[in-house]
Amino acid sequence: MASFAGAMDLLRLVPKGGPAICNVSVTNLCNATCDFCNFAHDKGFVTDRRSLDASRFAEGLARLKREAGVRFVTFMGGEPLLHKNIVEMVRTATEMGVQPTMVTNGWLLPPKVDALADAGITTLFISIDAPTAEVHEKNRGLRGVCERIREANAKLTARGVTVIASVAMTRLVTDYAALARFVKSLGFSAITFSYPRKAALGSSSLVWSEDSELVDMTPAEILAAFDAAEGAREIIPVHNPRAGLADMRRRLTGQGERFICHAGYKYFYLDWNYDLWRCEDWDKPLASLWDFTAKDMVRDGCQACTTDCYRDASIMLHFAIAIGDAFASVREGRPLAAFKALTDRRNAGSIGAVIGHGARLTRLAGAG
Template sequence: MGTAMDMLRLVPRGGPAILNVSVTNHCNATCDFCNFAHDKGFVTDRRFMDADRFPEALRVMHEQAQVRFVTFMGGEPLLHKRILEMSRVARDMGVQPTLVTNGWLLPQRLEALAEAGLTTLFISVDSEDAAKHESNRGLKGVVERIRGAARRLSALGVAPVASVAMTRLIGDYAALGRFLRELGFEAVTFSYPRKAALGSSSLVYSEESTLVDMGRDELLRAFDGAEAMRAIIPVQNPRAGMEDMRRRLTGEGERYVCHAGYKYFYLDWNHELWRCEDWSSSMGPVFDFTPEKFVRDGCQACSTDCYRDASLMLHLPVAIGDAFAALREGRPAAAFRAVADGRAWGSLRAVMEQGKRIRSLAGAG
C-alpha cells in the first residue's frame, strides 16, 4: 500500500500517477450507451488480460511512471477469473486498487475484494428509477444486489461509490441523490455522456444511443442538477472540474489541461498502453514504456471525466514537480511561475474539497 512517505518522495517528480486497466472486453450487461454491451455485436472476440504478465506490466508503470493508483475496469472486471489475484498484486506493490462494476457479481465477492486491498468500489447506477436502471442494464434484480452489497461494503471498510453516467435516464437529480443514499452509497461520481467514438480499444461510448445525444442546454441543466446534489450526497467530481465543463459548453474554454500520458494512463486487455481511452495511437506495449514516452501537450480535446477531473487535482503536484525541475536547471523565475499559477491553487482547493475521497482511495480510511 502506498505510504505517505512514498507520496512525499514523488512530489519532486510531479506526484503519483494513475492507471486505468481494462482487464476484459467482455460484459454481462446490455447498456444502451456503451458498446461493450454483449448484445450489440461489437465484441466478437472476448479477451481477458493475461494475469501472469500483469505483475510485470504494473511493475514497469510503478517504476517508470510513478503509478500508485490502479482502477480495474472492463467490460465487467469481475468476469475476470483472476481479478482478486491482480488486485493483491497491486496492493503488495504499493499501488492502491479500485474497481468499477455493474454489481451483478458482487454479493459473493465482497469479503474477498476487501481482503484483496480495495478501499473504494465504484458501482454503476443509471437512474433514480430502479426499473429504468435494470432495463438499461439487462440485469433484472441487480438493484437489490447493489443494495445488499453497498451496506455490507461499509462494514468491511470499503467505501461504496455510485458511478453514474450523465444521460437521459436521469429525470430528477435530487431524486437520484435520495435513491443513492437509500441504497447505501457514501458518494457519487458522474461520468459525462459520450457519443463520439473513442480512438483506443475502449468501447465506452455509443454513436447510436439517444440517451447520450444531448445538446448544450440539456447538458448545462444536467450539470446544474449534479451540482445541486451536493446538498444530498457527496459528489466526487470537483466543483472546478464541473465549472470547466460548463465553460467548454458555453465556448469560454477550459482553464485546466489534461495530464493523460504523463500522470494518467489506459492499459487494455492486450497489455497495450495508451495515454487515454480517447487517443487514436497507442504508446506501445506497456513492457516497453520509459519516461521518454511521457506526453505533455496541454490537451483539452475531450471531456472524459476521470482523466480531466484527476488531472485537475494533480495540477498542484505537477506544478511543484515542474518547479523542482526548473530549480535543478538553475531557472528560479520559471520555478516561481510554476507554483504561482492560479490553476495550481485551484487544484489545491479541489484536493481539500475531496479530502475524504483521497484518503479512502489511498487506503487511509
C-alpha cells in the same frame, strides 16, 4: 508501518510531479446491455473476446510503477468481475504498494465482497443509470441488480470500503435530486458523474455509442445537467470537483477550459492486450506496456475531449505537478519559472479539489 511506508512513497514522488493513475481494462466481456455502451453483450461489437493475462500483471505493474510513477490503479472492463483472476490482481496491486479501485455494475459483487476487501480494495465505483431501480435495471438488462447492489454496499461499508455511485449523464437521469436520494437509499456514500459520450473513442475502449438517443444530448441539456449535478451536492457528496464541472461548462459555452488534461503524463489507460494508451480517447497506443519507458510519456496540454475521469483527476493532480515543475526549474537554475509554477492561480482550484476528497484520498494513500 505499512501506512507510513505508503505515505513516504507518495512524498518521494512529489519532486516528480506526484503519483500517476492507470485505468486497467481487464476484459472486453460484459454481462450488461447498456444502451449507451458498446461493451453491451447484445450489440455485437465485441467479436474477439479477450481478458488480460493475469500471469504477467505483476511484471506489467512493476514497469508502470518504475517508468511512470503509477501508484493508483482502477480495474475496469467490460465488467471486471468477469475476469477469473480479478481478486488476485487486486491483491497483487496492494502488495506492490499500488492502491486498487474498481468500476463494476455490481451484479457479481455480493459473494466477492470479503475477498475484495481482504485483497485491499478501499473504494468501489458501482454504476447507476437512473433515479429508479426499474429504469436502471431495464437499461442494464440485469433484473434485480439494485438489490444485489444494496446487499453488497452494506457489506462493503461494514468492511470499511467506500462505495460511490458512478452515473453517466444521459437522458435516463430525469431528476438529479431523485437520483441522489435513490443512491443514498442503496447505501452509497457519494456519487460521481460521467459526461455523455456519443463520439467513437480512438482506443480499444467501447464506452461510447454513436446511435444511442440517451447520450445524443444538446449543449443546453448538458448544461442543465451540470447545474442539476451541482444541486445534488445538497443531498449527497458529489465526487466531481466543482472546478471540473465549471471547466466543462466553459467548454460548452465557448470560453475554454482553465485546466489542461494530463493523460499520457499522470494518467494512463491499459487494455486487455497490454497496450498502453495515454487515454481511452486517443487513436494509437503510447506503446506496448512491455516496451514502454518514461520517454514515451506525453505532456502537450491536450483539450481534445471531456472524458471525466481524466479531466477531473487532472485538476486534482495539477498542484502536485506544479510542485514537480518548480523542483525541476530550481534544478535547472530558473527560479522565476519555479515561482510562476507555484503561484499559478489554478493551484487554488486544484487544492480545493483535493481537500474536497481528503478523507478518501488519505485512505487510498494507505495513510488512514
